[in-house]
Amino acid sequence: MSESAQQIGEKSQVILHFDLKLNDGSAVDSTRVNNKPAKMVMGDGSLTPNFEKCLLGLSVGDKKAFSINANDAFGMPNPDNIYHVDRTKFASDAELKEGMIMGFAQPDGSEVPGIIRSVAGHSVTVDFNHPLAGQDVIFDVEIIDVK
Structure with missing residues (x-):
């Protein structure tokens, strides 16, 4: 398989581990707790477009953390x-x-x-605002597989 085929693109099927944390380091969500990686297809709505943008171009084995401000993560409370x-x-x-x-x-x-x-x-x-509305978050990912 060529390297480009393993890079995450707009329609890729992705298996990943992720940790979602607040800036103070407290964990909000993690696939590692039960050691069950998340499976998703880019563009299927499981992640917001701003979270998906972080994944574009990553490859199998990549580990990366992204800081996402509140407006781009879950928005501000309404x-x-x-x-x-x-x-x-x-x-x-x-x-x-x-x-x-x-x-x-x-x-x-x-x-x-x-x-x-x-x-x-x-x-x-x-x-009824998202519980993380108004919070900056850290999206820490590890790419397990890309198809």
């Missing part, structure tokens, strides 16, 4: 994505705590994660 929900909309036995992430059913049957920001009386503040 105040329109924060809702005040009446406590009665939750199961009566649901234990709601600040910081917990819950799934909220959408009309189409899909689920969207929301972070409970506060519980005050009958009002529950739910943040």
